[in-house]
Amino acid sequence: MRAHFVLSEISVGLRRNLTMTFAVIVSVALSLALLGGSLLAREQVNSMKDYWYDRVEVSIFLCNENDAESDPACSKGAATEEQRQQIEAELREFDIVDDVYYETAEQAYEHYQEQQQDNPIAAVVTSDQMQDSFRVKLTDPTKYEVVSTAFAGREGVQDVVDQSDLLENLFNLLNGVNYAALGLFALMLIVALLLIVNTVRVSAFSRRRETGIMRLVGASSFYIQMPFIMEASIAGILGAVLACGLLVSVKYFMINNFLAQEIPLIQFVGWDAVVSVLPFVLAVGALMPALAAFFALRKYLKV
Secondary structure (H helix, E strand, C coil): CHHHHHHHHHHHHHHHCHHHHHHHHHHHHHHHHHHHHHHHHHHHHHHHHHHHHCCCCEEEEECCHHHHHHCHHHCCCCCCHHHHHHHHHHHHHCCCEEEEEEECHHHHHHHHHHHCCCCHHHHHCCHHHCCCEEEEEECCHHHHHHHHHHHCCCCCEEEEEECHHHHHHHHHHHHHHHHHHHHHHHHHHHHHHHHHHHHHHHHHHHCHHHHHHHHHCCCCHHHHHHHHHHHHHHHHHHHHHHHHHHHHHHHHHHHHHHHHHHCCCCCCCCHHHHHHHHHHHHHHHHHHHHHHHHHHHHHHCCC
16 A cells, blocks of 8 residues: 555656656756766777777887988988997897887888878878888887887987877877766756756645645655655656667767778777666666755755
């Protein structure tokens, strides 16, 4: 009998405040979708870091004849064969160096022509403008400074370039987008909480006669509050389900069927990451409105 009464009260409350309940569902759905999206974005950035940092190289460019005339770092002339052999020997002695590949200017020219064959500038580039270089694979890319300190400024070395510097700008941009999503989530969360509190206040006011009668017959505070808390929780769960649907739709339609095909170089997060986020979104969707309703009832429903 008590369970039937609670369920009937929940049904009445949801029907009486249908528009406000719908607003709560939508706001909860948007806020939780942003939360889930930010969690997946963080996972995506971490995955990209693991993937690309394992492939970055340190490039040591040697001076050529053109650099000797125009670059102060090569003022003592082009790199000699002795200097090249010494640099290679020292590189192979470093514990953090996993592999060393030497690329001649001619090889660099051929690779450039292959990669830039559709670029009009490629037609005016000559092989003597290219540089001999070492491509150095590190066991730990974060220790790039060890190689840079050892070879930057040395005779015959024009520049030492770490590819991770280029990736760092991309990752900083992605992290910025992630923080922006978290900020929007916080804003939408505040909106959802205000709507929940207002919905509970209106519902408690519209049913003040029923709650008064229940107090007179000795009903417990928890029994009186339960319908209101369940109403908020049901609205939150519906919003969470909608948020999960949005996340799954974005994964399937936008990522799998569009971005993954247009940008094959990026390894996007898989379904396992999405599935692992969905239970958390559902849990937050159920608990957040219930807690908000519980604290709101302490003010608006004196029992």
